[in-house]
Amino acid sequence: MSAAPLLSLEDVVVRFPLRRTVMDRLARRPARAVHALNGVRLDLHRGETLGLVGESGCGKSTLARAVVRLLDPDDGRVRFEGQDIAGLVGAARRGFNKRVQMVFQDPYGSLNPRMTVRQVLHEALSVHRMRPRAAIPGRIAELLDLVRLPPDSADRLPHQFSGGQRQRIGIARALAVEPDLLVADELVSALDVSVQAQVVNLLLDLQGRLGLTVLFVAHDLRLVRHISHRVAVMYLGSVMEVGDTEALFSAPRHPYTRALLDAAPDLDPARRTAVAAARGELPSPLAVPSGCPFHTRCPHAFDRCRTERPVLAPRGPAGRAACHLEGFGAPA
Amino acid sequence: MPRPSPALAGGLAILAALLVLALVPGLVAPYAPAAFDYRAILKPPSFAHPFGTDNFGRDILSRTVWATRVDLQIALFGTLVPVVFGTLAGAVVGYYGGWVEALFGRVVDAVVTFPFLVLVIAIVAVLGPGLFNLYIAVSVVGWVFYARIVAAGVALQRRLDYAAAARVMGYSTPRIVLRHLLPNAVSAAIVYWMTDMALCILLGSSLGYLGLGAQPPTAEWGVLIADGKNYMNTAWWISIFPGVAIVLAGLGFSLLGDGLADLLRPKR
Amino acid sequence: AGAGAVTRGGIMTYGRYADSLFLDPVLNDANVDIWILSNLYDTLLLPTDDGKGVQPGLASAYAVAADGKSITLTLRDGIMFSDGSPITAEDVKWSLDRARDPKEGIWNFIDESIGSVDVKDPKTVVLTLKHPDPAIVAGLSVFNNGIMPKKLVEAMPGATLDDKAKAFAEHPVGSGPFAFASWSRGQTMKLVKNQHYWRPGADGKPLPYLDGVTFEVLPDDATRLLKVQSGELDGAEFVPFSRVEELKADPKLDMALFPSTKVAYGTFNVRPKLKSGADNPLANVKVRQALNVAADKDAIIAIVTHGVGTPMSSFMSSATPLHAGTGTEFPADPAKAKALMKEAGFEKGFGFPVLVLAGNVDEIGIATALQQMWADLGVTLEIQQVDNATLTARFREGDFSMRLGYWTDDIADPSEIASYFGYYPNIQAQHSGWNDPAFNTLFEASQQELDPAKRADQYARMQAIYRDGPTLPLYESPYPVVLKKSVHGFLQIPLGNNIFSGASLEK
Amino acid sequence: MTGVADTRPGALAVRGLRTVFASPAGPLTAVDGVDLDLAPGEILGLVGESGSGKSVTLRSLLRLVRPPGRIAGEVLWGGRDLLGLRPGELRRVRGREIATVFQEPMTALNPVLTVGRQIDESLRAHTGLDARGRRARGVDLLDLVGIPAPATRLADYPHQFSGGMRQRAMIAIALAGEPRLLLADEPTTALDVTIQDQILKLILALRARLGMGVILVTHDLGVVAQSCDRVAVMYAGRIVETGPVAALFAEPRHAYTRGLIGSVPRAGGERRPLLSIDGTPPGLGARPAGCAFHPRCGFATDACRREAPPLAAVAPGREAAGREAPGREAACWHHAAVAAAGIEAPVPEPA
């Protein structure tokens, strides 16, 4: 994987300033901001599936939105095939979005409740002139087949579908413009396990058949492990560790990754523990701790962790971790 | 197609009946609305005049029926511009948010704090009395309420994933606002519209009391009620029947509003 | 109300349709004030109860010089302001000088003929006139010539006399039968008996009989009457005609219809071109006459006044001195109306708007009836309700086709109505643009004519000429006042003045 | 069919529980004849797909289903039928003997009342403590569920708490009446894994300390594996399989359970298709005849389409172990075939 990455994030920073209320002004409280992304550096290679995990609020969705240009970074840049996407306007921007698509978490909110499946797909195909007018109905049928929706679903409204079927419609909409990169933000989180499995199977299948590059955002470690070639672990707006799936799961090199893995309930009833894997709660993204953001909960934290922010440094053959304990998790 | 709710059916039935009266008042009204009969002044309800007569000997039944046309017009034209313009303005405000929203907030403040009656009286005084100018006056103010409702709706819809999806699909802003967000954001405004139409009729009657509404001899429910004010003790029938008509119309609009609210609520 | 056994004491509460604006006799200009000011400020002469003549007031006697060019007034002995200070000749001169100053208020036209006011001795004041004025004696009984305490006004804070007068008017001290006590604007005004009033009552002791009068402001007609019916008020003005019958039937109430100089009429714009530049059919006297005879006054009286009014027989009321009409002016005659229209070349009719005062039930009633009556001529009348200010402004600019209105005399002399209705140089004959040289000449002559017979003849001719004038005479109507049966002696004279000095409450 | 009801205090026996919602389109049966047994101090996991009736079952136990829902059957709590109690008696059971914890602490806590107030009203309803005593107890309770500086947090509103703390607060409220049974409807689904882990450990610790039983409703088989003694699997308003956790996970006896377990990715199977269940659960109004699962089932035969299998013991000999370790039950005509198929084998397509 030495070829140029398809997409790369370079020290991306995103902040959401909080609205100051009258009381804030009166009390002369300074303007505050949610630090959603604090300098994220990440590459996405052509044809791979990169899993992105982390606890709620750590910035996964923000990252995904920055990638598809639903928001612009306050600092740093996102490059697609080497080009800074922040500069794209008009037709160029539309062209970019044609190649980078997204599917969303919420099976209920991500489809316009008043548009039939046919209207949704027709709009995508015709706005981007994917097919001549006459060929559009045929293409719609193809797309439905691709995501394994029955052909008679075209004229139904979203509320007439189950959650899993809706996610398929979302996928079909994204695939209609034949993108290179598909960003899937918590695509299956809202679904039942059985339906999750259906959609995951579909995604695996499509990725192989169409050669898609996928950014798979999720908080379920088992799922991410199942679907990804590589995995990145985020915490409070920073990437803590990134590496090949197998290596990362079998020998995590960051205490946070370790804690996440330990906290995830194992399917095997025999492996019970009485003590919680991680202590404390997630700090507020309004006041990200200095130094290593995880130091407040890390059992291994020492003075340096509190003051100096560790950078993502190579660990092992194909991974990187942002931890001052270089030897953490290394095979003895 | 699901069975229409009782509210919707009831509302539609009432309004359809009123609409028929408005279109062909002659069907029910035995006399011309402005026809005098000096020999039958202030007569109580009788066979010849089922609702009685007023101080000009005009037939209250006929006037009440003919007034339907005027009042439905008031309801419609008094709200038409606010609905259309307010909806579009609200869409823009709701979509862009930020300083546009802040500015709009100021406008709302000003409109809500400004005594409405002053404005109406002023406009009527400048432009002359009559229904058309009444429409202008209520339109100047009314659009704000629709805009506020729609803006809130659009702002809500804008945050949903399907709006983000439309942007990721590379659709233009007008397409997103008009085709995607607006259809999902207008139902509250439409429901409010129904209430507003009833309120508009009522406003017409308050202004009629002040002489600023429909001009004589036009029969209009509010004016008819105001006409009967001095005869409450001696000729109650002058104002009772138009009063019933107003209540009925209000009921029709409000039922229709409730019914539409059910109907327009997007299915989940 | 028998004069024999009057009871004294008690406070009479009286419901008014609107509040006073302010209580200065010179600067104010509205009926809401004019009609009650005489209770606070006495004049040198007082109008008689029939409104047609004068009787002695603060002046116990007056003498007009033979040439008619001066008037000598003798002040009554022992007259005092309500605070007990004496009313002096200086106060009289000061008050009259202020009242006739053309820079003060709008009523100075009444005193236009006065050249100077001189104090001859502490009891005698002499008015020197610029020219003989048959109306000046009556003029001295008009509210704006009310006598005010010079010293107290001048002691008020304020840079100018106007400022002082305005400050004084908030807590006035006057010479009338009642003294100002308190005022909550828009709600109540309380007057109390002036302990120093000069005029004796039927029992020989000074008037008034009442301890005080309280005005309550009740703008809504129905509410005002309810308050009398429920016994909370002793009386109320402006009873809607539609309620007169009903109240007459109430055994506890006395539905009084005081004779008045009030006339209701329409005014046409008679200029050949309208403000918009369009031709004005109403400029044609035949058209106006056609409209006049097409309007059935009796029907209008039946509808609008519920039979209480009477048709006008001249442009002025029959209670106005020198009134000269007999019988209904322009009795209804549909056939003649059609003929006249044909003669005038308007066989097919035309349309024009009429301005009426917004919310005024009487005017709307009249207009609605006219609309119906004229429809037979092919005339479409469009009713436009406007507020008073708009009405006056458009009227003054000649920007109208027709308006409705009513008038009451303020002075017991026909010159006031004649000058406003017909004499072009004053206000263009009610702003109608009607300019009849013969009328103007007659009027000017009558203003200096001291011979009553000649003057009567001049007025008869003016009234005849005015039949081609700009108005649509409609009806005269009394002042409808409802009183409790226990109220005696209250009077509203034809000029509108509410006279409480003779009122008493039966215990 | 499950055996005789356990009448000991702290034991729960549910028999033939049915909950039906009236709707314009006809009755909707959300819970369709559920039998459950819970020994005192036992933790029972209730799993199943969304809409299978887990929450309604739980709410029906305390008659918390709102109109137009109607509940039938028996809920024997220490031998007393809760469905027959008068409102006043029921109130004394609710919160005092049986407490409830909901999934979304943000919506289950009243946003406009302080946490202290919400604990206080429970204490007021179920203890005789005076104001000072209640306050002291409130501090104790917050401390018990692991909220730092409890005395100061009593005055806070729910929105001032983090998600995990809210869930702890709700548990504290539930514990106010010192209940013998805790009904927990997805208490950790809204939480992050690390917090979920903490809360589950808390519940286990409290069970050990207070000896109360727990019914834990969840989607997550991992949660069941890590915290429950026994598990009941629901499908379309029925219990389709129950049994001790380890045994059931090792060898599912119902095709639905098998599909559920197979849908969860497991280490070693990366990027290979999962053992999913095709299709979607049936609607409440249109439950298929016979076994409700048959349209999605690869093992289905005509028998399944004809007749609904009863929930019956499937591991003979284990029943003798007694109530403390009731044996396995499944409602499947082909439980032997399912057990034989194992959880690794590819899915047979439904016929």
Add this chain to the structure above:
Amino acid sequence: MVPTLVFILVVTFVLVRLLPGDPLSAIGGDHVTDAQVAQARAAYGLDQPLFAQFLLYVRRVVTGDLGRSIVVQVPVWSLVGERLPPTMLLSGMAVAIGVGLAVPLAFASALRRGRATDLAIRAGAQVGLSMPVFYIGLVLLTVFSAHLRWFPVGGYGDGWGDRVYHLFLPALTLGVSLAAVLMRSLRAAIVDVLGAEYVDFARAKGLPTRVILLRHVLRNALISTLALLGPTVGSLLGGAVITESVFAIPGVGRLMIESIYGRDYPVIQGLTLSLAVTVSLAFLVTDLIQASLDPRVAR
């Protein structure tokens, strides 16, 4: 608030001067000659260019001087000071009555949803909404004052107790339509809140029904309905214009109409300004109440 007030000031200033006629045409009536009009205009500075007039006005307003009424010749401050309290008391009582009626009715209606009580209450609300204010007022007056003699026929009274007594019927008149509006919204809110999970949780806690309804349901339902109250105050003032006429209350509503009809520029401007401030304050108060009921909007 300040920019809003400035905006309103400018609009009012321009608007009232667009009106046909001027103070003098309003008061002088038929008696005024053209010369007298010109003279009076000059005396009041109305002959100056509009902009100059505005500057002068603003300069004075900034120093707290609202000017003097042209028609009744009293300082605007004292006029407004006299007339504002009755309207405020009236509106306050109307709100109290409106809320007092709306809360129990909304509860009764929401708890018996779809049954006869509910339908009756909602139909009543519809009638309340559809009746012109002046008509309700006159009916109440006729029945309760004229016939039953329970209340005085209009007026304002002296002293607090008497005033409350006098204002009861007018406040009821306004309160009826207000109650109808509030009832509808509150009913919807209660229905919503009854479905909230914290109500289930409260029941699961074994709380008595009364506590659940008052502490949990009402309080939360009021929050959304309160948001409606602020804007209603504005329309309440509109309704007050007519109520004040019918019941002869010396309030600002009537003063406003009279001043507009009288073209009393300083009074119209002063009134608009003080009404705008009052309404803004009403908004502020509802915000504060809302904040006290809803800790989430506080901070």
